[in-house]
Amino acid sequence: MSQIPELDLTDRNWVAKYIDLGKEVLYLTQQEVIGMGLTQEDILKLTEHALISHGKKEYEMPAKIGVHPLPEVFFHAMPAYVPSKNACGMKWIECYPYNIQRFQLPQTTGLLILNDIASGVPMAIMDCAWITAMRTPAVTVLAAAALHPDAETFGMFGCGVQGIEHVNYVVHTLKKLKKIYIYDINEAAMDNLIKICQPKLDVPIVKGTPEEIAKSCEVMSSATIIIKECLSVVKDEWVSQGQTILPADLNTFWDPVTQRRADKYIVDSIAEHELFAGMGYFPDGLPKVCCETGEVLAGIAKGRENKDQLIVCSNIGMSVCDVVVAREVFNRALEKGAGRKLPL
Incomplete structure (x- = not known):
């Protein structure tokens, strides 16, 4: 029987102080994501880190895959892993160009999931529209x-x-x-x-x-x-x-x-x-x-x-930027006791 490889559990142990990994997940609304107080300077630094990691090939990120329910729209699944930030997750986002005219809704909405690297269990589900709106201009x-x-x-x-x-x-x-x-x-x-x-x-x-x-x-x-x-x-x-x-x-x-x-x-x-x-x-x-x-x-x-x-x-738009920003949002949410814990 092969020996189970050792893992660095530092990050997992820190997260486990706040949520019961494998049994619950932290949910953050858009207003709660915004409320974590990331400044424009914070977003710029996080996005720069993600871009440089991408440039140095210190990441894993397949090209977006998607579905297209209407001719002018797309849904994209955007997974990424950036080791230097312990950021692993996926953004599920869509673009509906005529949403404002048809329904008075934003062109873009979606969710982002973060996972524990050591065990793979989901740690957080959060709105991704604000994150997308910030990292794109960055x-x-x-x-x-x-x-x-x-x-x-x-x-x-x-x-x-x-x-x-x-x-x-x-x-x-x-x-x-x-x-x-x-x-x-x-x-x-x-x-x-x-x-x-x-x-x-x-x-x-x-x-x-x-x-x-x-x-x-x-x-x-x-x-x-x-x-x-x-x-x-x-x-x-x-x-x-x-x-x-x-x-x-x-x-x-x-x-x-x-x-x-x-x-x-x-x-x-x-x-x-x-x-x-x-x-x-x-x-x-x-x-x-x-x-x-x-x-x-x-x-x-x-x-x-x-x-x-x-x-x-x-x-x-690359999901390496999304997961790096989302991981910082998640870290702050744990420390501030923000969001709500949902059972898995």
Whole structure:
């Protein structure tokens, strides 16, 4: 009979002081997740750690798998393991682009499960919408700082939840910003973003058209709807050498010509972009990928090498970031006695 291998039980023993592992699980609502008090600086540090771990290949994360009940939607199962943070779990999340119009519900909702590494039993079930809303802009602005640290102008396309958080986060990493431009098809969304963000920021926020923003900004990002059709709102002729473009909405918003002619096309996960390409989200095919975002942050791959390079860095979301942030939420919840324990 083979000998049972020894395990480091330090983390399990700590968690077991708070919950009866294998018999109960901690449940956290969205408001309880928010209530754990993670600051933007906390999220940035945790997300940077996850990205660098990914860049160094110190993780396990298969490409997203999903189902598609309606033509324009997807559900994704997103598992990941980041050893350095004892973070192991899976996010189950969906994207319904027309939820707001149809049901007055968010485009994105979902749950995240964390597991004990030593025994595999579930430890926590929590809302993942807030975590997703925070780690997504964190990835964008960390990439922006790595690729264009001296930028004085930033343009944000899409002024919903993600647009608001992108504007809130970008001032933490682009320290020389002098102006932020915003655009949304919905005028009220732009007004709402300014109302929420401007009192917190010293950098002026101004509205612009897609053409004005594309011709004015050194760094731009987009967080709009995710559909297979290329809307090409920003025309390629408006985009210049030396700019940095950071889509958070796949191939939807930009002229696909821009991504193909970029000097460097960088992605957060090659495997996940290839998966989306196979699903039809890149009708003209996936552009040639230079490297991954985490490799740039880890110093393994070069980012911008001269001021004239046009760089597109597409980040569609990786579960390594989700589980690392979720594990910190879980740790704080245990220490604060937050949430409720549910029997398994």
